[in-house]
Amino acid sequence: MAHEDDPLEHERATWQPSSGLAVEVRDPVQNPGLPPHRHRVTDEDPAAMKRAVRTVYTLFYLSVAASIWAIAAYMLFPIEDGSLLSVRQNNLFVGLGIALALLAIGIGAIHWSKAIMSDKEFIEPRHATRGRDTTRMAALHAFEDANEESGFGRRAMVRNSLIAALVASVLPGLTLFRGLAPQDVDPVEALSHTMWKKGMRLARDPEGVPIRASEVTLGSAFHVIPEALADLDHSEGYLEEKAKAIVLLMRLLPDQLVPGENKMEWTYDGIVAYSKVCTHVGCPVALYEQQTHHLLCPCHQSQFDVSRGAAVIFGPAARPLPQLPITVDDEGYLVAQSDFTEPVGPSFWERH
Incomplete structure (x- = not known):
């Protein structure tokens, strides 16, 4: 209970500053207290x-x-x-x-x-210091x-x-x-091989239309599958093969690829191809920022720098995205030089 001389108990108070002027001050709104308890x-x-x-x-x-x-x-x-x-x-x-x-x-x-x-x-008063016993x-x-x-x-x-x-x-x-994970299958072995092989054309996902090198413009990003994937029926493991072989294709200026951190012999005129499967837990890496050349995995925000061999620059991913070696054939279509040279997908498959 407030003291009877407490100014908050007065409806009005008068204050005279050094200037001698009287200033009338209204009290703040009074605490109405808790409403009556209603029984359920x-x-x-x-x-x-x-x-x-x-x-x-x-x-x-x-x-x-x-x-x-x-x-x-x-x-x-x-x-x-x-x-x-x-x-x-x-x-x-x-x-x-x-x-x-x-x-x-x-x-x-x-x-x-x-x-x-x-x-x-109820009201529980609190204090910042350790209480007594x-x-x-x-x-x-x-x-x-x-x-x-x-x-x-x-x-x-x-x-x-x-x-x-x-x-x-x-x-x-x-x-x-x-x-x-596949049953009765070694995950490392299953993820070490995909449909990519020497001379197989890169095709748009999901149309399956082959891609010419001239169609890949600066700043663009293509979602790519092996051309032969379109020949598979869904009952023949189409989704499983696509999940392993899916690729992101991008084009940078050749001098934007940092020497020593990129396998230049696996690129063609600034065009690079990396696995779309994040090396953290396998989510699809689908967001490309063309100004910074960064790839983003939307699941856990791992980021990869395309100009530096898809190296991890942020997030929980443990290793860079596997790179697909590419070149062009006699008709100007982009083709794979070989399969991936390392397992695609989450890095924890390789742990023992």
């Missing part, structure tokens, strides 16, 4: 409280069931055949399970906080009170169902890790 239905009706508790743990167990369904859907709707229908079904049913699992946890947690936990308002003990008691008011330690069904829902919500994600 669950505070006054034990039956309503029981219904709220049942609703919360039912939502948490629904989340558990949805997580189990997501795992089952991953197995019931496999995508091994590579067909577009199976991919859509797998994504749909697995996604619905994960979405429902997370949504049920969120709704249950909100309903718990609004209908079951204590909602009384008595203050620290008071803080421990505050945690104990919070546990009692939230019901986390007392309401076993709510607590246990929440823990079960949180644990189960992680399982679908762990299950999906199964599809991150």
